[in-house]
Amino acid sequence: MLMKTLRLNNLNILLLLLLSFGCFMEVKGIQIKEDTTLKIDKIIIASEPDYPPYCFVDKNGNADGFSVELFIAAAKAVHMDVEIKIGIWNKIKQDLSEGTIDALPLVGRTSEREKFYDFTLPYLSLHGAVFVREGTTDILSIQDLENKNILVMKGDNAEEFLHRVKITKNIIQTYTYEEAFRRLASGEGDAILTQRVMGIKLIESLQLKTIVPLSFPVNEFRQDFCFAVKKGDTELLSRLNEGLSIVIANKTFDAIHLRWFGPVNQQRLTYFEVIKYVLYFLIPFVFLFSIVAIFFLRRTVRLRTNSLQQEIIEHQKTVNTLNSQQLLLSEMEKVTKVGGWEYDVATKKMVWTDGVYQIYGVSKKDYNPSEMNPEFKFYDKEDQEVVDFAFKQAIENGSSFDLNLRFKSADGKAKWIRTSAKPERKEEKIIRLIGNILDITEQKQSEEELLKLKNDLEIIVLERTKELHEKVLRLNKSQKAMLYMVEDLNTVTNELKLEREKLEASNKELEAFSYSVSHDLRAPLRGVLGFTQILMEEYAVKLDDEGKRICNIIKDNSVKMGQLIDDLLAFSRLNRYSMHSSEINIENMVISIYHETTEEEDRKRIELSIGQLKNAFGDTNLIKQVWINLLSNAIKFSSKKDVSKVVVSSYKENENLIYCIQDNGTGFDMKYADKLFGVFQRLHNERDFKGTGVGLAIVQRIIHRHGGKVWAESEVGKGASFYFSLPINGNNISLD
Amino acid sequence: MKNYDPIEILIVEDNPADSELMIRSLKKQGLLNELCLVEDGQAALDFIFCEGEYAHKNKNKIPKVVFLDLKLPKISGLEVLAAIKSHPDKKKIPVVVVTSSKEDPDIKAAYELGANSYVVKPVNFDDFVASIQEIGLFWLVLNQPPV
Numbered sequence: 001m002l003m004k005t006l007r008l009n010n011l012n013i014l015l016l017l018l019l020s021f022g023c024f025m026e027v028k029g030i031q032i033k034e035d036t037t038l039k040i041d042k043i044i045i046a047s048e049p050d051y052p053p054y055c056f057v058d059k060n061g062n063a064d065g066f067s068v069e070l071f072i073a074a075a076k077a078v079h080m081d082v083e084i085k086i087g088i089w090n091k092i093k094q095d096l097s098e099g100t101i102d103a104l105p106l107v108g109r110t111s112e113r114e115k116f117y118d119f120t121l122p123y124l125s126l127h128g129a130v131f132v133r134e135g136t137t138d139i140l141s142i143q144d145l146e147n148k149n150i151l152v153m154k155g156d157n158a159e160e161f162l163h164r165v166k167i168t169k170n171i172i173q174t175y176t177y178e179e180a181f182r183r184l185a186s187g188e189g190d191a192i193l194t195q196r197v198m199g200i201k202l203i204e205s206l207q208l209k210t211i212v213p214l215s216f217p218v219n220e221f222r223q224d225f226c227f228a229v230k231k232g233d234t235e236l237l238s239r240l241n242e243g244l245s246i247v248i249a250n251k252t253f254d255a256i257h258l259r260w261f262g263p264v265n266q267q268r269l270t271y272f273e274v275i276k277y278v279l280y281f282l283i284p285f286v287f288l289f290s291i292v293a294i295f296f297l298r299r300t301v302r303l304r305t306n307s308l309q310q311e312i313i314e315h316q317k318t319v320n321t322l323n324s325q326q327l328l329l330s331e332m333e334k335v336t337k338v339g340g341w342e343y344d345v346a347t348k349k350m351v352w353t354d355g356v357y358q359i360y361g362v363s364k365k366d367y368n369p370s371e372m373n374p375e376f377k378f379y380d381k382e383d384q385e386v387v388d389f390a391f392k393q394a395i396e397n398g399s400s401f402d403l404n405l406r407f408k409s410a411d412g413k414a415k416w417i418r419t420s421a422k423p424e425r426k427e428e429k430i431i432r433l434i435g436n437i438l439d440i441t442e443q444k445q446s447e448e449e450l451l452k453l454k455n456d457l458e459i460i461v462l463e464r465t466k467e468l469h470e471k472v473l474r475l476n477k478s479q480k481a482m483l484y485m486v487e488d489l490n491t492v493t494n495e496l497k498l499e500r501e502k503l504e505a506s507n508k509e510l511e512a513f514s515y516s517v518s519h520d521l522r523a524p525l526r527g528v529l530g531f532t533q534i535l536m537e538e539y540a541v542k543l544d545d546e547g548k549r550i551c552n553i554i555k556d557n558s559v560k561m562g563q564l565i566d567d568l569l570a571f572s573r574l575n576r577y578s579m580h581s582s583e584i585n586i587e588n589m590v591i592s593i594y595h596e597t598t599e600e601e602d603r604k605r606i607e608l609s610i611g612q613l614k615n616a617f618g619d620t621n622l623i624k625q626v627w628i629n630l631l632s633n634a635i636k637f638s639s640k641k642d643v644s645k646v647v648v649s650s651y652k653e654n655e656n657l658i659y660c661i662q663d664n665g666t667g668f669d670m671k672y673a674d675k676l677f678g679v680f681q682r683l684h685n686e687r688d689f690k691g692t693g694v695g696l697a698i699v700q701r702i703i704h705r706h707g708g709k710v711w712a713e714s715e716v717g718k719g720a721s722f723y724f725s726l727p728i729n730g731n732n733i734s735l736d
Numbered sequence: 737m738k739n740y741d742p743i744e745i746l747i748v749e750d751n752p753a754d755s756e757l758m759i760r761s762l763k764k765q766g767l768l769n770e771l772c773l774v775e776d777g778q779a780a781l782d783f784i785f786c787e788g789e790y791a792h793k794n795k796n797k798i799p800k801v802v803f804l805d806l807k808l809p810k811i812s813g814l815e816v817l818a819a820i821k822s823h824p825d826k827k828k829i830p831v832v833v834v835t836s837s838k839e840d841p842d843i844k845a846a847y848e849l850g851a852n853s854y855v856v857k858p859v860n861f862d863d864f865v866a867s868i869q870e871i872g873l874f875w876l877v878l879n880q881p882p883v
Contacts, residue, residue, distance in 0.1 A: 519836045526857055527753030533862070
């Protein structure tokens with residue numbers, strides 16, 4: 001509204017000015033026309049690109065605007081064609097002063113410019129305004145511009161004005177006002193000083209919403225706009241003045257003005273116009289008001305409709321719930337065989353639920369419970385009397401009842417029912433009976449069945465108890481038998497124990513015997529040997545050769561007997577020996593035995609080859625004895641050969657390790673193989689091979705105690721192979 | 737040699753062959769000490785404790801070493817050994833146990849009772865002589881009894 005008022009004010013002033021000038025110029029224009037020849041047909045002018053709505057560039061790139069159109073019209077009126085160049089203000093101003101162009105369509109007349117240009121009559125008078133960013137509070141009058149940073153177009157009236165009034169030195173020059181507005185909007189400078197109308201137009205077209213004009217007038221910065229020519233170009237000046245006068249006089253000016261600034265308001269409004277304006281305002285207002293009223297009305301109706309619909313839905317829900325509950329009740333009554341009834345004392349009206357009808361076996365259509373149809377008999381005569389009495393008592397005295405009765409439904413089914421009732425009082429008067437009826441036929445049946453079951457069970461329990469008792473008796477007998485058996489067993493065990501003890505005792509006796517035998521046998525032997533020795537040493541001179549030979553025979557026999565006794569002792573000792581098993585490195589054992597039992601001299605003629613010998617599991621001392629015996633046998637029985645060849649090897653067979661000692665000796669006949677391991681068994685005569693015949697018996701006994709076997713293969717003259725096996729994991733070792 | 741004790745070796749041996757061989761071997765070695773031979777356990781105890789037949793014997797004269805056979809008539813060698821080693825004064829007499837076999841379980845028992853050494857009577861006479869001489873030499877010459 002403010003903008004509108006301003007524009008109207010400006011236009012009013014303009015109108016008055018134009019009218020006065022118009023009258024004056026009409027006389028003068030005619031004079032000019034008389035002494036002017038049509039020398040210039042075409043002139044060149046220049047227009048600014050951004051001084052709307054006076055001079056600007058349309059979207060096709062052509063110059064347009066009120067001043068441009070007015071200039072063309074004025075030039076045309078005096079028969080001149082116009083060529084329009086576009087250029088920024090400072091440039092075209094320069095162009096004019098240098099004569100490159102002939103005229104400018106829009107130049108504010110100032111004393112500074114009068115030095116360079118000549119001006120036509122002013123056709124427009126505009127006031128300046130200060131533009132600031134929205135929210136600027138410290139500029140309230142022209143004085144507040146002091147020392148502020150003010151944006152102006154270079155060479156514009158505004159710049160000249162600022163220089164003239166010397167209010168600030170901080171002038172920011174721009175090439176166009178568009179630039180000035182954009183820079184102000186982006187935060188540069190404090191204010192723009194320019195034409196109000198043009199400024200507002202620029203804000204609109206640039207859509208700079210943050211820039212606003214200030215309302216105080218800048219009175220000193222009034223601009224009268226004219227066409228301008230180069231200083232001294234009086235000829236063109238007078239023709240333009242003439243043209244201007246013509247367009248004002250023939251209303252072309254008004255037409256152009258109307259087109260650029262709209263209709264000009266008249267000073268006074270007529271009554272009719274007042275009404276018209278009133279109507280203009282009133283009708284839209286009434287219209288708007290109606291729309292708003294209709295909107296609110298419709299809204300209210302809609303809300304009310306909604307709430308009504310909600311109520312309907314709620315109601316429907318309630319009805320549905322009731323229906324489903326009724327259905328549920330009916331279903332429940334059917335399933336549980338229950339029914340409810342209500343008797344109104346005053347109206348004598350009986351109301352049944354579906355469940356009651358169900359139990360009575362009648363339909364609502366056929367039977368009215370209030371009337372007590374006499375053709376239906378539900379109870380026995382006796383029970384009927386009981387029911388009737390109870391009912392009567394309830395109505396008259398208010399006593400409640402609860403009865404179990406035999407019952408016969410309309411469809412002929414015999415049932416048991418339970419019916420109960422409670423009276424309802426109002427002011428001490430019985431007004432209603434509320435009761436229920438329950439089909440307890442199944443319950444009664446169950447009870448009966450249960451009773452029967454209980455009786456059956458009792459019988460079964462009795463029978464079972466009897467059976468159990470018999471079994472217990474039988475068991476007792478068996479137990480006794482068992483006890484006898486155990487007793488027998490104990491006796492046997494004791495006997496066995498005694499036997500064992502005896503055996504152990506005799507074993508000990510035997511041990512003691514063999515020990516004392518070897519012990520006591522040694523003593524005389526020692527005497528024989530000792531005294532023979534004395535004989536040979538101390539009486540050697542008295543003995544002839546035969547005597548000495550005999551002494552030697554006695555000595556040899558005594559030594560041999562001593563050896564026999566020692567071997568026998570060692571053999572019997574094996575039984576007493578308690579074994580301690582561990583892993584044995586057989587290879588190392590064989591090598592060390594070989595070196596212990598042979599002399600360096602012997603080894604020269606012995607060729608011992610040891611294959612890969614697996615480690616065994618057993619008693620080290622005993623296994624060592626085995627190897628001593630077997631190795632020394634192999635060496636002994638091959639000693640007649642030039643070279644004794646002994647091969648020791650081992651291999652795995654099933655769960656056993658087999659060791660083999662092979663020689664190239666004299667061998668034996670396989671028909672004596674079973675005698676090989678007997679005590680004191682010898683297959684060779686004493687002269688060829690010395691020995692007591694106990695070595696292999698010891699070997700067999702040791703291997704048997706380890707859970708293994710021993711055997712031999714041979715052929716006379718072709719050597720012998722002795723084998724023995726030991727369990728791989730050391731199991732089966734006899735520890736006693 | 738003024739305080740030379742004439743009874744230095746007691747031999748307890750019931751087998752006359754063994755005792756003769758033992759005495760011979762000791763003499764052969766040059767150990768010309770005074771020897772006393774008894775042939776059963778009772779006699780051995782009587783000799784050591786100066787009782788019975790030996791009641792008149794000088795109680796201060798104790799043998800330097802006793803060769804004790806374990807198998808003896810009347811009282812066994814182990815009983816004799818126990819009696820010697822449990823007596824406060826006599827227990828310091830060195831006792832060498834003489835046995836027929838090194839397998840003899842009585843050797844262990846003898847050591848437990850306090851025997852000082854043992855010697856096996858081997859069948860081979862040479863060996864027997866060698867061990868008797870060795871033992872005798874040790875106990876008679878090298879070993880000084882505790883005072």
